[in-house]
């Protein structure tokens with residue numbers, strides 16, 4: 056039973072059916088609000104979504120997504136809608152270098168932060184002195200002021216890191232976690248990754264891989280839950296603009312792309328940062344710095360390479376690639392009779408920009424062939440290269456000055472999205488937190504305050 060519910064049945068419209076919008080819808084519905092979700096595409100999940108591969112009819116993730124043990128709100132959302140069992144924890148991570156050597160990264164049965172000490176000191180791709188440098192850098196990072204956000208690279212160099220530790224340790228972890236390279240990020244989110252992801256709790260670093268395509272993870276169970284809680288989901292329904300009263304105090308409705316207009320008591324705008332300004336009255340964006348802030352965020356791309364081979368190629372479920380073009384490779388097994396599917400992810404993929412898809416595919420296949428000899432012997436049946444140019448915002452130093460809190464200056468409007476102020480990088484966890492925070496902001500304004508955000512591990 057909800058702890059509080061609004062006495063007169065209130066209604067809300069959520070624009071955007073990504074994780075932020077879905078979390079807001081779930082949070083509001085749990086507290087008695089009748090919610091309508093408007094999603095412009097023909098599916099839910101937003102950037103964490105799948106497409107149907109025309110060659111096979113299979114549901115394929117646009118890009119492999121993983122979560123971690125520290126992502127408590129995403130786990131809560133999935134448990135709430137009955138999909139928690141579809142995330143598979145990976146107790147071990149495999150780090151592979153171009154010489155084909157592998158280090159297994161797993162926790163010892165010691166309390167945090169000592170649980171990963173042996174794993175770090177066992178890494179074959181760092182010298183003993185490098186490991187001491189890393190340990191020193193980590194200690195200094197954890198002692199840094201939580202809000203200090205100087206450029207990371209000079210900070211690392213000032214804290215005894217060298218090219219090897221930057222490329223093989225800091226870069227390997229942070230480029231994937233923040234979707235940005237070490238030379239572009241600030242200290243704050245780097246610290247967040249190591250503190251929340253590795254140091255604070257034994258289970259925080261455990262990577263969770265969906266055991267089904269994202270389209271399924273955010274599919275049937277979620278829809279069943281939403282329907283049972285009176286949430287109407289309208290796909291293929293794009294919003295053109297929110298109508299806001301002339302003095303900017305009140306949202307009056309949503310104008311749809313087909314010209315129809317919908318109205319509710321409360322509104323959540325849960326779209327990517329580069330869509331916000333277009334969906335609001337231009338004079339409001341010009342007048343209120345709050346609404347213009349998202350315009351300062353810059354995008355960072357991710358490229359994923361999908362490969363279908365005629366036989367099994369990897370003996371590992373996944374591998375983190377050190378000193379390689381690809382950063383992670385996931386073996387998704389035999390997805391159709393005689394089709395063995397690998398996916399390679401390249402985060403912060405700016406260096407691939409000038410290359411065509413065939414060139415990217417070839418470089419990745421050649422690299423995998425050198426790392427895993429069965430790949431070189433296998434026949435490549437099909438391949439697909441997908442680049443999401445605006446995969447996430449870039450976590451540059453001081454980025455938080457453009458990440459606004461969810462409660463907006465318009466009384467009945469909240470913003471949500473991985474780019475809003477969550478204290479988290481752009482992740483599924485950040486998106487869900489933003490949705491819960493947006494719902495909290497509106498419930499508080501409706502006089503029915505509730506706590507939705509789950510505590511950290």
Ligand SMILES: Cc1cc2nc3c(=O)[nH]c(=O)nc-3n(C[C@H](O)[C@H](O)[C@H](O)COP(=O)(O)OP(=O)(O)OC[C@H]3O[C@@H](n4cnc5c(N)ncnc54)[C@H](O)[C@@H]3O)c2cc1C
Nearest residue numbers: 071073074075095101102118120121294472473482483486
């Ligand atoms: C390639 C890639 C790989 C990633 N890998 C990971 C990972 O491994 N782990 C992780 O945690 N995160 C990962 N992320 C980040 C994660 O996907 C996002 O942080 C998260 O999904 C963002 O959710 P959101 O709801 O904020 O935004 P979105 O998912 O972008 O949702 C916004 C929704 O609004 C809809 N919309 C836009 N305009 C309108 C309109 N006018 N009317 C109606 N609807 C509209 C969009 O169609 C979309 O569905 C990855 C992202 C990408 C792109």
